[in-house]
Amino acid sequence: MTPDLIRALPSMPLAAPTFPRGPYRFTGREYLILRYRTDLDAIRHALPEPLEPEGDTVSVQWLNLPDGTGFGAYAATLQAIPCRLGALACTFLTQMYVDNAPPLAAGREIWGYPMKYGQPQLAVASDTLTGTLDYAGQRVATGTMSFKHHTVADLDELTSSLFGRTQVNLKLIPDVDGRPAIAQLVGIDFADIRIRGAWRSAGRLDLIPAVNAPLADLPVLAMGEALHLVTDLTLPYGRVLHDYLAEQPGT
Numbered sequence: 041m042t043p044d045l046i047r048a049l050p051s052m053p054l055a056a057p058t059f060p061r062g063p064y065r066f067t068g069r070e071y072l073i074l075r076y077r078t079d080l081d082a083i084r085h086a087l088p089e090p091l092e093p094e095g096d097t098v099s100v101q102w103l104n105l106p107d108g109t110g111f112g113a114y115a116a117t118l119q120a121i122p123c124r125l126g127a128l129a130c131t132f133l134t135q136m137y138v139d140n141a142p143p144l145a146a147g148r149e150i151w152g153y154p155m156k157y158g159q160p161q162l163a164v165a166s167d168t169l170t171g172t173l174d175y176a177g178q179r180v181a182t183g184t185m186s187f188k189h190h191t192v193a194d195l196d197e198l199t200s201s202l203f204g205r206t207q208v209n210l211k212l213i214p215d216v217d218g219r220p221a222i223a224q225l226v227g228i229d230f231a232d233i234r235i236r237g238a239w240r241s242a243g244r245l246d247l248i249p250a251v252n253a254p255l256a257d258l259p260v261l262a263m264g265e266a267l268h269l270v271t272d273l274t275l276p277y278g279r280v281l282h283d284y285l286a287e288q289p290g291t
Contacts, residue, residue, distance in 0.1 A: 041054060062275065062277060065272075065273075066109070067107040069103065075098070075264035076262060077096050078096060078258045083121055090125060090282065093123055097264060098122070100119050115138070117137045121134055125225070134154065138155050156252075160172070160173045160174075171184075173253070176252060180255060181246065181255050185244075185268055188268065191238070208227055210224075211225075222285075224280050236270040236271065238268065243264075245260050
């Protein structure tokens with residue numbers, strides 16, 4: 041294979057790239073979002089500088105993604121912290137677990153999503169929307185919400201409040217000698233967003249301490265309202281918001 045063909049590949053391995061070139065369109069992307077109050081000192085510990093916390097409310101979210109360009113079908117669980125980078129309103133993703141290799145590889149390599157392999161699931165059980173996360177054979181999180189009790193009427197306002205903040209990840213990639221090759225805060229803004237439907241109701245969240253899936257390090261102090269929505273959206277490429285290696289003395 042020629043160098044030009046190698047440079048044109050979207051991903052490894054050469055014989056069968058793991059994921060295609062983007063942007064990536066998601067259809068029927070379903071969310072269960074459980075917001076809750078937690079310990080502000082724990083939030084500060086989880087946020088990389090120069091990000092600053094914006095209150096003491098965070099969320100654990102389950103996603104069912106049945107149709108993602110190049111990725112196929114998969115599920116995810118993530119933990120998100122509202123924060124600020126100067127004047128920029130952000131949401132920092134501190135942990136994320138998925139059950140499919142192509143989005144896991146692309147998420148880490150392109151945008152720095154903090155993805156690890158787990159067993160997340162989002163499903164309707166009787167009258168309850170239920171999210172579960174197992175890691176290393178153990179249940180580490182369960183989230184529940186009454187199913188479609190209260191319809192959200194103003195979808196434009198909901199789109200602005202949910203997707204008007206820049207999603208931020210800490211992207212860390214080592215060089216071949218083990219030293220950091222990339223250490224960045226990466227910003228992502230979803231595009232072409234359409235919310236098909238959204239519902240609010242009471243929700244509950246149970247987080248079980250686990251050393252390699254430490255969602256419980258941001259403990260649940262009080263539950264907020266739960267949100268269920270179904271969307272179509274595009275995940276574009278991101279941008280560098282902060283470069284830690286550029287800060288080093290002598291650079």
